[in-house]
Amino acid sequence: MSHTLHREGSLKSLEKDYCLLITPYKGCNNIQAEKKIKKFVDIIFDVGPVNFRFFRVPKEGEFNLPVNKQKILNYKNRVYDNTKIRCVFDDKKKIKELIKQINKTNFGLSVTISGPRKEIESILKEINIRPHSINIGMGTYGSLEKLPDPNFRKITTMCGHGLIAPGLVKYMLIKIKAGKISYEDAGIELAKPCICGVFNQKRAEDILREIAPLYDQKGNRINSK
Amino acid sequence: MRINPKICIGCNICHYYCPAQAIEQKGNISVINEDLCFECGTCLRTGACPVKAIYENEEIHHYPRIVRKYFSDPAQKYPGTRDIGGRGTDEVKTNDVTGRYKKGQIGIGLEIGRPTVGTRLYDLEKITMGLAQAGFDHFEPDNPVVTLMENPKTGKLKNEVLKERILSAIIEMTIPEKELERCLKLILALSKKINTVITVDLITCYNSNYDLSVQDIIDQSKFKPLYGAKINLGFGRCTNKEQEVGQ
Numbered sequence: 001m002s003h004t005l006h007r008e009g010s011l012k013s014l015e016k017d018y019c020l021l022i023t024p025y026k027g028c029n030n031i032q033a034e035k036k037i038k039k040f041v042d043i044i045f046d047v048g049p050v051n052f053r054f055f056r057v058p059k060e061g062e063f064n065l066p067v068n069k070q071k072i073l074n075y076k077n078r079v080y081d082n083t084k085i086r087c088v089f090d091d092k093k094k095i096k097e098l099i100k101q102i103n104k105t106n107f108g109l110s111v112t113i114s115g116p117r118k119e120i121e122s123i124l125k126e127i128n129i130r131p132h133s134i135n136i137g138m139g140t141y142g143s144l145e146k147l148p149d150p151n152f153r154k155i156t157t158m159c160g161h162g163l164i165a166p167g168l169v170k171y172m173l174i175k176i177k178a179g180k181i182s183y184e185d186a187g188i189e190l191a192k193p194c195i196c197g198v199f200n201q202k203r204a205e206d207i208l209r210e211i212a213p214l215y216d217q218k219g220n221r222i223n224s225k
Numbered sequence: 226m227r228i229n230p231k232i233c234i235g236c237n238i239c240h241y242y243c244p245a246q247a248i249e250q251k252g253n254i255s256v257i258n259e260d261l262c263f264e265c266g267t268c269l270r271t272g273a274c275p276v277k278a279i280y281e282n283e284e285i286h287h288y289p290r291i292v293r294k295y296f297s298d299p300a301q302k303y304p305g306t307r308d309i310g311g312r313g314t315d316e317v318k319t320n321d322v323t324g325r326y327k328k329g330q331i332g333i334g335l336e337i338g339r340p341t342v343g344t345r346l347y348d349l350e351k352i353t354m355g356l357a358q359a360g361f362d363h364f365e366p367d368n369p370v371v372t373l374m375e376n377p378k379t380g381k382l383k384n385e386v387l388k389e390r391i392l393s394a395i396i397e398m399t400i401p402e403k404e405l406e407r408c409l410k411l412i413l414a415l416s417k418k419i420n421t422v423i424t425v426d427l428i429t430c431y432n433s434n435y436d437l438s439v440q441d442i443i444d445q446s447k448f449k450p451l452y453g454a455k456i457n458l459g460f461g462r463c464t465n466k467e468q469e470v471g472q
Contacts, residue, residue: 002316002334002395002426003299005455014452021455025319028463103460110319110461117454121435124458131431132459133326135317135334136443137451138425141416146342153340161299161312162244162341162392163267171241192271193242195300 003160004086004114004198006137008153011116013207017158017200018095018115020044022085022102029108033081036107041076043105044087045069047098053197055084065188065201086197096123103129149221151211155190155204163193170219172208177217183208226257226268226285232278242273244341244392263297263343263392264290270300289386292346295369296391303369312336313395314367317428321461325365330399331439332428333361333408338393339424346373347387348419349394353380355415356398361408365397393424402429405439409446 004019022040024033044052052067054075064071089095095113102111113120117136124131140147148156148166156164172186181189187205216222228239233254240248240255247261248268257268269279285294294301296312316325316332326332337352338344349370356362357380364371364380373394375381400408405427416423425448429437437443443450 002313002336002455005426005453006340006424006451007453008340008451011452019455021318023315023318025315025322025461028319028322028465029461031465099458103458106460108460108462108464108467110321111458112318112455113458114453114455116452117456118452120454120456124456125435129458130433130435132321132457132461133317133428133430134437134457135332135455136427136429137453138427138443138448139451140340140422140424141413142419142422143342144422146420146422148341157340160339162339162343163265163299164341165242165244165246165267166341167241167243167246171238193244193267195270 002135003196005135006140006157006160008150008157009207013154013203014116015092015119016090016206017203018089018092018113019198020085020087020089020095020098021112021114023110023112024082024084025110026082030081033109034079034083036105036109037079037083037085038076039105040085040102041072043101044085044098045072047089047094047101049087050090050200050202051191051197052087054079055086055196056082064197065191088198088200090200090202092119092123096127099123099129100127151214154207158199158204159194160198161194161196163195164190164199168193173212173215173219174217176208176212226262226264226266227280227282228255228257229278229280230254232276234276236275238275239268239273239279242268242271245343245390261390262293263390264293265297265392266294266300289389292373292386292389293391296394312369312393313397314365316397316426317455317457319461320428320457321459322463326399326428326430328430329402331402331405332426333398333400334426334428335396335412336393336424336426337396337419338391338421341392342422343390343392344394344421345387346382346389346391346394348421349396350380350382350387351418352415352423353382353396355411355418356380356396359411361398361400361411363398363400365399368395368397370394370396402439405442406446409442409448413447
């Protein structure tokens, strides 16, 4: 499931949005993966993610934002051999450092990075890593008139499972305009439906700041004419 | 999903959280339109209701209604497929160890209903049948869509699921590289026959010099790839035997 692919927005905005996925595969490299996953958690938190979630642990759906390192480290005792890691970074330098650190471990677990293709490929060339394969987001087709507001999609497409309703972006704009929520807290609220930890709430906050002037108190688009 | 009318205070906050836009105001309270509901569980899971009036009713778990939940709630594991949680396989995520897509092969993922538009399964069937008729019938057996099919060779779905409404479903298949151009043209033609949207993935292996052997075909097609991609770094290897020897 390509839940970290197909994020919409400008290249400038997407350059602050990288997802890292570490995935043991049952019957191939899952034996003793628990120790490796725990080590990866330490590496990831040394670098500093903006979002993080274990997949396949008891109570995996618990909401963790804002990311609290100690809380995540407390979760480590729930990790087992088939636990997967999903996390997000907002900085190209951080993702480069992380790839270098993970490469050094030579643990043999599959690692994928989602983000702007050219940026990732340039990082890999710089550190001489030859990638195996790529999943390219080829775009959306069909009854395009049914798509939600493109500004809302910049936020909602950060949950590839489609759980963030466009209406929730509108609701956050209404609350922001009424002074009932901060941009930061609105970003976190928008992350709540995403159970995978791949939503970038910092980027959502930035997008809300950028688009807010375009909408009225009821969250409707102001006619640009 | 349902809302208990005795508890609901009619604040309408839950309406904003529903990806299906299935919650409506009736009189002084909110009700869920069960025909529109995806059964994704977002309204309940996010705690959108300040008085906890939302609940999951037992009927959700009966077939064919349960199909909605399988294809809309990523927390719901799909039975009958290998270790799948969510709507598809690990596709490129573990391709360095599974070899699901080898050199000379292309993985195609067609996600019907994404992003957040949703789909009835009869629209999905239009695509699976159109692909099968054109000879693209190598549907991924570990993808839940195949379990909905009456016959994977024709792409026909079981009649009882056709009207179910889901957030999205991914048709995953493998094609020979030489068929890519024909396949892309067909996908665009089929996308015009449905009352929803399709989001398209293309998976391929890198050449040794960081380029892709199908890049020209992609560039010359009518597709407009996004900036984003998901790249498998090639760090995976099968270590279970090493571990067993070491124990």
